[in-house]
Amino acid sequence: MIRPHRKHPLWLAYILHRLSGLALAIFLPAHFYVLSLALTAPKDLDGFLHWADKPLVKAVEFGLVFLLAVHFFGGLRLMAFELLTWTKDQKTWAAASVAFAFMVAGSFVLRAI
Amino acid sequence: MSSDTKTLDVSVWRGDSAGGKFERFQVPNQQSQTILDVVVWIQQKIDPTLAYRYACRVGMCGSCAMMVNGEPRWTCRTHVLKVIRDNRIEVAPLRNLPVIKDLATDMDPFFTKWVKAEGVFHPTSSRDDDIVKVNPSSDDRILADAAIECINCAVCYASCDTVQGNPEYLGPAALNRAWTLVNDEKDGKRADILDAVSQRGGCHNCHSQGSCAKFCPNELSPITSIAGLKRETIKSFFKGR
Ligand code: HEM
Numbered sequence: 001m002i003r004p005h006r007k008h009p010l011w012l013a014y015i016l017h018r019l020s021g022l023a024l025a026i027f028l029p030a031h032f033y034v035l036s037l038a039l040t041a042p043k044d045l046d047g048f049l050h051w052a053d054k055p056l057v058k059a060v061e062f063g064l065v066f067l068l069a070v071h072f073f074g075g076l077r078l079m080a081f082e083l084l085t086w087t088k089d090q091k092t093w094a095a096a097s098v099a100f101a102f103m104v105a106g107s108f109v110l111r112a113i
Numbered sequence: 114m115s116s117d118t119k120t121l122d123v124s125v126w127r128g129d130s131a132g133g134k135f136e137r138f139q140v141p142n143q144q145s146q147t148i149l150d151v152v153v154w155i156q157q158k159i160d161p162t163l164a165y166r167y168a169c170r171v172g173m174c175g176s177c178a179m180m181v182n183g184e185p186r187w188t189c190r191t192h193v194l195k196v197i198r199d200n201r202i203e204v205a206p207l208r209n210l211p212v213i214k215d216l217a218t219d220m221d222p223f224f225t226k227w228v229k230a231e232g233v234f235h236p237t238s239s240r241d242d243d244i245v246k247v248n249p250s251s252d253d254r255i256l257a258d259a260a261i262e263c264i265n266c267a268v269c270y271a272s273c274d275t276v277q278g279n280p281e282y283l284g285p286a287a288l289n290r291a292w293t294l295v296n297d298e299k300d301g302k303r304a305d306i307l308d309a310v311s312q313r314g315g316c317h318n319c320h321s322q323g324s325c326a327k328f329c330p331n332e333l334s335p336i337t338s339i340a341g342l343k344r345e346t347i348k349s350f351f352k353g354r
């Protein structure tokens with residue numbers, strides 16, 4: 001249950017940013033490890049990529065691309081708000097970050113399948 | 114939400130810094146009743162030992178803030194009808210501050226942080242000097258005016274999860290006041306203020322959750338003031354001040 005003082009769009013944007021940031025920090029080392037296989041063990045990489053073609057894995061990849069995109073756009077929103085004089089419409093931009101992230105992650109999946 | 118029943122079911126937090134629990138009271142439901150009216154009624158008719166704080170009853174003094182159904186509010190200007198849920202009201206002391214007794218919190222940390230943020234006016238002239246004219250339509254004055262009407266109620270301070278997570282964080286009200294002074298052409302130590310708010314616990318701790326602006330009863334936007342401080346402190350950092 002979200003406590004009453006937290007039930008508003010910018011708090012939800014904040015928690016989304018924190019959770020996506022943490023998830024990325026956990027995911028990226030694994031990502032770089034897999035990329036490094038291209039140099040150290042190309043056969044293993046091919047096996048992995050074959051495995052990664054499964055629909056379920058694609059769905060998970062959608063989630064990862066979404067997390068990166070939502071963290072990216074949300075981060076840009078925060079930096080713009082804090083560094084430029086830009087005071088109104090924060091909720092709209094927070095919602096737009098989520099929408100843009102869906103778009104990016106969605107087009108990734110459509111290209112991948 | 115309408116409430117047709119004759120009595121309200123009110124839970125009031127009782128206790129002190131060592132701990133406590135909610136106590137339930139049945140309070141007559143009257144027209145145009147505020148949360149403060151309800152608390153006063155309990156103290157006058159049922160339990161004279163109930164501790165709480167208020168002074169002006171008209172939203173000027175900032176002393177009556179409490180948690181009402183989980184949200185920080187100025188109780189003298191919060192109508193029962195606006196917040197009641199299933200005929201129930203829960204009243205508790207403000208979050209993020211030590212409790213003295215029942216609904217009265219210790220405001221010391223809150224005001225100590227105003228001073229730490231240099232949220233105090235630094236005069237440049239004395240009463241013997243002529244009054245300096247301030248142009249009300251100058252850019253700086255417009256920024257200061259937008260944030261000036263703070264009544265020190267600590268509602269924003271109670272709403273902020275960054276305050277909760279970091280005891281050193283100066284909090285929205287103190288930083289909001291610092292921002293009005295940074296834009297006050299009569300203040301003599303505006304660079305010192307920027308210095309004070311960029312220390313540990315300063316404006317850069319804010320995660321822009323915006324609960325402060327959502328709950329401020331005077332519809333101020335500390336989050337906007339804090340963004341202003343972030344900007345000005347970064348500018349003065351790159352200028353080497
Ligand atoms: C792609 C460009 C990125 C941008 C524009 C960006 C922007 C930001 C911003 C502005 C914040 C501060 C938010 C706040 O004040 O609460 C932040 C926090 C954070 N970022 Fe990123 N970031 C990016 C990429 C990443 C990546 C790749 C990772 C993972 C390694 C990451 C992990 C985090 C974490 C863990 C936080 C702390 C979250 C918090 O304090 O709530 N970020 N990011």
Ligand code: SF4
Pocket residue numbers: 272273274275276284285318319320321322323324325326335336339
């Ligand atoms: S915007 Fe900053 S000061 Fe306001 S509630 Fe959020 S973290 Fe606290």
Ligand code: SF4
Pocket residue numbers: 262263264265266267268269270285286289328329330331332333335
């Ligand atoms: S900024 Fe608003 S909520 Fe915070 S102390 Fe001032 S009046 Fe109260």
Ligand code: FES
Pocket residue numbers: 167168169170171172173174175176177178187188189190
């Ligand atoms: S009693 Fe003064 S603001 Fe509520």
